[in-house]
Amino acid sequence: KNRCLLSKWLHKLSVETEGTWVQILHNKYLQSKTLAQVTVRPNDSPFWKGLMRTKAAFFHRTKFTIGNSNSTRFWEDTWLGE
Helix, strand or coil, X not given: CHHHHHHHHHHHHHHCCCCHHHHHHHHHHHCCCCCCXXXXXXXXXXXXXXXXXXXXXXXXXXXXXXXXXXXXXXXXXXXXXX
């Protein structure tokens, strides 16, 4: 149940670009990295640590569309496996 709720947050974070909470998470945790690139740090909040624990399962069940490529980092994003 908890993993499902965290997956919803990951989905929102990966598709939404506006909103106060999105800006806070981007500024504090993502900065210039994508969701796939960011890792958990010891001082991160329990909420963010939960998101990071759920991230692998989320990516295994999610399909992303490149779209207009504004948030796609072709040479840096993980496309398949490692």
